[in-house]
Each structure stands twice: as structure tokens, then as C-alpha cells.
Amino acid sequence: MSDALVPLWSHEEQILGGTTARRGETVFVRGEGCWMVDSDGHRYLDLSSAQGVAMLGHCHPRVTAAIVHQAQTLALCPNYLYNDVRAQFAEALIGVLPPHLPHAFLCNSGAEAVDGALKFARLTTGRQRFVSTTKGFHGRTFGALSVTWEPKYRDGFGPLLDTTHVPFNDAAAIDVAVTDDTAAVIVEIVQGESGVNLSTAAFIETAARVCRERGALLIADEIQTGFGRTGRWFACEHVGVQPDLLCMAKGLGGGFPMGAVAYTAQVRAALSQGAHGSTFGGSPLACAAGLAAIGAYRDEHLIERSAHRGAEMLARLRERLAGVPAVRDIRGLGLMIAVELRTKVAPVLKRLMVDHRVIALPAGPTILRLLPPLILSEDEMTLGIDAIAASLDA
Ligand SMILES: Cc1ncc(COP(=O)(O)O)c(C=O)c1O
The missing domain is CATH 3.90.1150.10 (Aspartate Aminotransferase, domain 1)
Incomplete structure (x- = not known):
């Protein structure tokens, strides 16, 4: 140095x-x-x-050029005003998501996306409790930390949200843990921070089934797996389950800090205008980066690659x-x-x-x-x- x-x-x-x-x-x-x-x-x-x-x-040259251009054009536009780039980005994002997720909340990081998803699940179900998995990592803010497992991240920060951590890939345990007071189950389809642990079909299918049967929502945390990391746009495409909420960040903005939660029409119906929000989320600058990034993933065939x-x-x-x-x-x-x-x-x-x-x-x-x-x-x-x-x- x-x-x-x-x-x-x-x-x-x-x-x-x-x-x-x-x-x-x-x-x-x-x-x-x-x-x-x-x-x-x-x-x-x-x-x-x-x-x-x-x-x-x-x-990446395409993302860099988009950020520079947008910074010189219109970097900020609050969410209560329309913006051309945000509209284009929203459409592009929905275009790469599974079709049953036609709505999205735009924010700035992974943990903020997870917190948003947990709030949406409570509002949609009217319930409070969450089910997560051992070794799951979902971020460091209070909501995200509550569903994160590792004691070294949690210790000293309680009390946290009421969460049951079931052993990862234990289908019988998730069947027991999800009850009619569960708001949502949150899962990484491939666990990242704890060492690339792949969920089994039996586990993820049971999670989806018991959520459906008992009125809880399924949240896929695709913050690490999204945007082609696992060889598909989203890891849930490998397992064929349809999460009610899908959290994204990391690859979303092509390097620009950005997070998002995609959700179903059922969740949308529970959200009144302005029920949740973010000052910086969905800025034209971030959206220009995200739009360029999605274009690059697609045009350079990076998911297949x-x-x-x-x-x-x-x-x-x-x-x-x-x-x-x-x-x-x-x-x-x-x-x-x-x-x-x-x-x-x-x-x-x-x-x-x-x-x-x-x-x-x-x-x-x-x-x-x-x-x-x-x-x-x-x-x-x-x-x-x-x-x-x-x-x-x-
Ligand atoms: C699966 C998963 N969820 C949530 C997060 C938290 O994201 P952030 O650090 O952007 O808050 C991470 C970060 O590594 C992650 O891998």
C-alpha cells in the first residue's frame, strides 16, 4: 500500500x-x-x-453510463410524483419476475426489503408470528434480524419479533410450526451466508402447502439468489413453488444500492395507498441503474451463462x-x-x-x-x- x-x-x-x-x-x-x-x-x-x-x-459500462446520464438528468423524484425511468424500471422488473407477482415495493437494501415483506405479511393476514429456518440469514434491521437465525447476529438486540426457527429442510418440523396464527414463513431457497445449502423439494413444497392450507404467506428471500445467481432469474423457479412475497437486492441495481419486494394481488389488496414507503426507494438514479442491469442480464444472456x-x-x-x-x-x-x-x-x-x-x-x-x-x-x-x-x- x-x-x-x-x-x-x-x-x-x-x-x-x-x-x-x-x-x-x-x-x-x-x-x-x-x-x-x-x-x-x-x-x-x-x-x-x-x-x-x-x-x-x-x-459494468451499461450500468455506469445509465447512472452518469441519470445523475445529469434527474437524480431525485419523490414517490408522490410520476417519473419516466421509475415507470420503465417497474415494468422491466415485473417482466422478469414470476407472473403471479405483478406488484412491487422499491427500497434500498436487502434488510429493508425483508422488513417490508414481514410488514406486508402482517397486514395481509392480520397475524403476528413468523416461521423461519435454522441457519437462515435475512439481514440486520429489527424485522430482518428477528427471522435471522445465527445467535452472534441476534445476541444483545432483543426483544425481537416472535419467530420460530425450524431446522432447515425438516418438512415435518415446518408442518408443526405453521399454525393459524402464523403470518408468514420466510425461507432462502438456497441459503447463502450459511454455506450454499440447497432446500429439498420435500421441504419447500411442504412449506408452500402448509402456508396455503393455514392462511400464512410464503416469503422467498432471493436477495442473494435473485438475478441469475443460481442459473435462473430466481431460485424459486428451480423448485416450482409460488411465493406470495419475493425479496430482492444485491444484483437488482447492477451494483447500485437497491432493494425490492414483489408481491401478489392478494397482498396488494391489503395495502392502502402509502401503507409503507421509503424516501430514497425507487429514485430515478437507482431505477436507471436497475433498468440498465436488467437489460444487461437479458441481452448478454447472463442467466443462461x-x-x-x-x-x-x-x-x-x-x-x-x-x-x-x-x-x-x-x-x-x-x-x-x-x-x-x-x-x-x-x-x-x-x-x-x-x-x-x-x-x-x-x-x-x-x-x-x-x-x-x-x-x-x-x-x-x-x-x-x-x-x-x-x-x-x-
Ligand atoms: C439472503 C439474504 N437476505 C438478506 C440480506 C441482507 O441484505 P442487506 O445486507 O442488503 O441488508 C442478505 C445479505 O447478505 C442475504 O444474503
Whole structure:
């Protein structure tokens, strides 16, 4: 790192330290496609998409141009006034969602989308209680935190909303937990933060059935899985269930902070005008970014590419890491892949970063999580796999 940046870096740590993850000393200053560049000009292959957000790669030209153009045209337009770009974005968004979800609320982050969905479920059902899953992660605001499982995120922040956490993939447990005072069940169809755990058909179908039978709503948290991450626009398309509410963020704005909840006509009927809202949500700036992002996913065939590249990457990782003693399991769907280890993942992540200039993510203490941009080329994939193999042999 250049000397000039050291005071800046330590100031950032001093000011933001309580709400950031522990990190190394590299200072990133630029991004392009699957690469991030540090202050010394070194290039790092980003197999994390900046926490699953840069699904189009960093600084995608179409999204960047749309943001610049909109910033020079009309950045702000409150929700009580019509806006051309917001209208176009709303239509484009509904166009890629499952057809039974014709309405949406626009906000700014994943947790805000989850909070919105929980509020809508209460309003629609007149009930208060939620059912979630062990190892589920849904965000850090009070509502989202209530349905999040991991005690390290929850401890010290209670009391939270009344939530029952059933074991993930336990169909019998969800059958018992959902009663006629349940407002909603919230589920990640593929759990992200806890290590790319795929839900079984039996579990998700039971969740949908008991919700339907007992008047509760089903919320799909697609904040990490949405926009092609799993090889379909949305992970619920793999399992064939129809959630009543679907939460989005990460890939939605092509890197611009944006969240949304899509919902059914039944939920819409329960919402009076202005029942929920957001000052910044649906700004023309965000909508221009989102519109460009949806155009890029579609025109560059990135959803299909995620399915194809993801299957290839999973197969190549399995082949390359077969017999490596540290590896317990390799699993994934689309470009959402976990390499579960028998050992701690932190030293592997450090070797990847320091020795190979490859950025990956942990998921818990022993899982290496890969969420590469959907534009990942074959050469970039090979480079990443070689680096992971070398880091595991070390
Ligand atoms: C599945 C899921 N839900 C919710 C969230 C929270 O999103 P945000 O950090 O934008 O609030 C995340 C973030 O990682 C997530 O992966």
C-alpha cells in the first residue's frame, strides 16, 4: 500500500470499525469486470462479486453510463410524483419476475426489503408470528434480524419479533410450526451466508402447502439468489413453488444500492395507498441503474451463462479437488458454490488473497463460498480454480 494511504486507512478503521468485518491492509481503488485493483496497481480476481452484488462485474459500462446520464438528468423524484425511468424500471422488473407477482415495493437494501415483506405479511393476514429456518440469514434491521437465525447476529438486540426457527429442510418440523396464527414463513431457497445449502423439494413444497392450507404467506428471500445467481432469474423457479412475497437486492441495481419486494394481488389488496414507503426507494438514479442491469442480464444472456458456467465450475472443482484431505464437500447451484472444509477457512482465504490475489468469501468458520460475477470467463474460472487448489494444498 502506498504510504499516503496509511493514515486514511487507519482513520477508516477508527471510524467504521464497529460495523465492518475484520480485513487486511490492501486498499482497493478501482474495479473492472471480474477484477478489483489495489492502490499499488495489483489486480485481484473477485470471486465474491463484492458480497454477491457485482453480478455484472464491477463498473459494468451499461450500468455506469445509465447512472452518469441519470445523475445529469434527474437524480431525485419523490414517490408522490410520476417519473419516466421509475415507470420503465417497474415494468422491466415485473417482466422478469414470476407472473403471479405483478406488484412491487422499491427500497434500498436487502434488510429493508425483508422488513417490508414481514410488514406486508402482517397486514395481509392480520397475524403476528413468523416461521423461519435454522441457519437462515435475512439481514440486520429489527424485522430482518428477528427471522435471522445465527445467535452472534441476534445476541444483545432483543426483544425481537416472535419467530420460530425450524431446522432447515425438516418438512415435518415446518408442518408443526405453521399454525393459524402464523403470518408468514420466510425461507432462502438456497441459503447463502450459511454455506450454499440447497432446500429439498420435500421441504419447500411442504412449506408452500402448509402456508396455503393455514392462511400464512410464503416469503422467498432471493436477495442473494435473485438475478441469475443460481442459473435462473430466481431460485424459486428451480423448485416450482409460488411465493406470495419475493425479496430482492444485491444484483437488482447492477451494483447500485437497491432493494425490492414483489408481491401478489392478494397482498396488494391489503395495502392502502402509502401503507409503507421509503424516501430514497425507487429514485430515478437507482431505477436507471436497475433498468440498465436488467437489460444487461437479458441481452448478454447472463442467466443462461450462470447456469452453464456454474455447472462447469462445480464439475471442475470436484474433479480438481477430489481426494484433497481438507475438502469435505463441494456443492452449488449456478454460480453459487461452496467448498466445505474439514479445517478453518480463514487461512485459505488469506492465502488466496495474499499469494494468489483472488478474493473469495467465508460462510461460517469452515466453508469457502464463491459468488463470482456472472460474466466470469473460462480463463478467469480456470485461474480461480488453480488458486483455490494451490491454497488448499499449501
Ligand atoms: C439472503 C439474504 N437476505 C438478506 C440480506 C441482507 O441484505 P442487506 O445486507 O442488503 O441488508 C442478505 C445479505 O447478505 C442475504 O444474503
